[in-house]
Amino acid sequence: MFLFTILAIIIGLVVYVICGKEKEVYTSVSELSWFKLVIKVVYKLVKYRKQGVLQLDKSLVYVAGTGNADCTLEISARNHTITVQGIRVDEENVAKYKFLCGYNANDGDIPLCYAESLFMKPLIALISSTKFSLSPIGLIHIRQNIKQFIPLQEYIKAQLTLEVSVKQYRQYDRGVEVDINLRAMASNTCVWEGMMTLLSRGQRSTPKSRPPGGNNGTYEFEDDLDVPGNCGVDYAKLTGDWNPHHLYTWSAWLLGYKKPIAHGMWTLSRTIAELQRRYEMTLDGQYELSCAFKRPLFMPGKAVMKYDDPMLADNSVCKILVEERDTSIPHLTASLRKLY
Structure with missing residues (x-):
C-alpha cells in the first residue's frame, strides 16, 4: 500500500x-x-x-x-x-x-x-x-x-x-x-x-565526406592542447550541460560515438584561456567572439591550436583553429576581435 x-x-x-x-x-x-x-x-x-x-x-x-x-x-x-x-x-x-x-x-x-x-x-x-x-x-x-x-x-x-x-x-x-x-x-x-x-x-x-587533411588557412603560431578524459563530466558539473555524449564511453556509444566528446564551449573557452595566458591579455573591453564547430574532439585526446597574434592592433581579428594533431581535421574555427 x-x-x-x-x-x-x-x-x-x-x-x-x-x-x-x-x-x-x-x-x-x-x-x-x-x-x-x-x-x-x-x-x-x-x-x-x-x-x-x-x-x-x-x-x-x-x-x-x-x-x-x-x-x-x-x-x-x-x-x-x-x-x-x-x-x-x-x-x-x-x-x-x-x-x-x-x-x-x-x-x-x-x-x-x-x-x-x-x-x-x-x-x-x-x-x-x-x-x-x-x-x-x-x-x-x-x-x-x-x-x-x-x-x-x-x-x-x-x-x-x-x-x-x-x-x-x-x-x-x-x-x-x-x-x-x-x-x-x-x-x-x-x-x-x-x-x-x-x-x-x-x-x-x-555527413559530407572530408579529406584527412587540407589547407585550413595560415596561422602565425601553434601550440598543443591536452584534452583530459574527465573534462566532460567536470564541465557538466559546473554548467549543467549533461548531454550523454560528453560524459562516459557507454553513454557516448548509445548516441553513436566511439568515445565521449569534449563540450564545444569548453574547447572554445580553453583556446581563449591559452591566448590570455600567453599574452597576459585581459578582455575587459567590448569584444566579439565567433565560432563554428566542425568535428567532435574525443576525450582523452590531443589537439593543435593555431592562432594569430591578438596584440597586433586594437581592431585586428585574431583567427583561431583547433584541429586534430595527426590528421589536421578541424574541430573548430573561431575569430576574436575588439568591437570598439
Missing part, C-alpha cells in the same frame, strides 16, 4: 508538470527545478522523436522569409521568449570554471565564455517547451557568437536578468537550423549577448 501511494504521488507530479501551464517569466532560477526540467525533456523526447522536422505551435506568431538556393524555408518566431530574473554570479563557480578551462586564477576577470553557462536551465526550459518547434533529440551545436558589451565582473554583486528567445528556424536539405538568442541584462542594459545555432539533422541527411 505504501509503495502504491508513493507511485501514485510520483505519477501525479509528472502529470502536473506535463499538463501545467508553461511560464514565460521566472522570478528566480530556483523555479526551474531539475526535476521539472527532466520530466519536460523526457516527455518531449517521447512525443517528438523525429529529427529535422518542424512542429509549429499555433499559439506563436511566425514570419516567413524568402530563403535562398540552399535554404528552402525561413521562419521567425516573434513571441517565444523565456526570462529569468534575480540571477547572481557565483564567484566560487567562476573560480572552478577558470581552473578547468586553464585561465589565470588571479586575474580577477570572468571569462568571455562563462556567461553562457548561466543560461543552461533557461535554455533547457525553452527547448523542452511545447512551443519549441524541434525535437530535443540529436540537436547539434554548430555555431556560436558572443558579444561582451560590459565585463561581467563589474556586476559580480548585482542581480542579472537572463532572456532566452528563438529567433529563426531555417530548413535545409540536411535538416533544420535554429538560432537561439541569449541576453544577460543588468537593469535595462545588455552586458552580454550570445547567438547559438543548433542543427536538427534530417533523416535523409548524410
